[in-house]
Amino acid sequence: MNTFIYLSIYFSVMPTIGIADTTFARYNMGAAAVDELKQRVNAKIIRVTVPGIKDLPVAAKKLIEEQNCDIVMALGMPGAKAQDKTCAHEASQGIIMAQLMTNKHIIEVFVHEDEGRDDKELAFLMDSRTREHAQNVVKMLQSPDQLIKEAGTGQREGFADAKPVGQ
Numbered sequence: 001m002n003t004f005i006y007l008s009i010y011f012s013v014m015p016t017i018g019i020a021d022t023t024f025a026r027y028n029m030g031a032a033a034v035d036e037l038k039q040r041v042n043a044k045i046i047r048v049t050v051p052g053i054k055d056l057p058v059a060a061k062k063l064i065e066e067q068n069c070d071i072v073m074a075l076g077m078p079g080a081k082a083q084d085k086t087c088a089h090e091a092s093q094g095i096i097m098a099q100l101m102t103n104k105h106i107i108e109v110f111v112h113e114d115e116g117r118d119d120k121e122l123a124f125l126m127d128s129r130t131r132e133h134a135q136n137v138v139k140m141l142q143s144p145d146q147l148i149k150e151a152g153t154g155q156r157e158g159f160a161d162a163k164p165v166g167q
Contacts, residue, residue, distance in 0.1 A: 018063030057094030
């Protein structure tokens with residue numbers, strides 16, 4: 001096969017994955033996502049970092065529209081206060097709107113600061129939830145049938161899975 005044709009085919013099927021993370025988070029979720037993706041998929045990965053979670057929707061939308069990302073992970077750590085939870089809700093609404101506007105998936109990965117009993121558990125949760133969602137991104141791109149097989153199985157990203165009911 002002609003080398004040019006081979007390279008054209010190779011590069012045309014390589015997905016582009018966007019990573020949008022924040023400086024507000026107390027753990028480098030973006031680095032964890034990039035590391036996990038590089039272990040599991042041959043993809044172009046484009047990462048941007050913004051100050052806080054309310055900046056994630058536009059960052060994700062720009063990754064899709066300006067960088068041609070096939071899918072984006074939006075990573076953030078809302079604080080524990082009531083206003084932080086409100087900001088997280090507003091950011092989630094923005095992420096949903098960006099998905100609808102671009103017709104592309106933006107996988108929201110939020111870990112609230114009060115989800116961990118202490119800093120060690122919080123760091124564990126931020127790392128494991130990010131990595132498990134990165135694995136979901138790979139499934140969505142390469143083997144969506146795997147997600148169908150996992151439907152109704154109580155999958156949880158970060159902590160232990162829940163048990164299915166009524167089956």
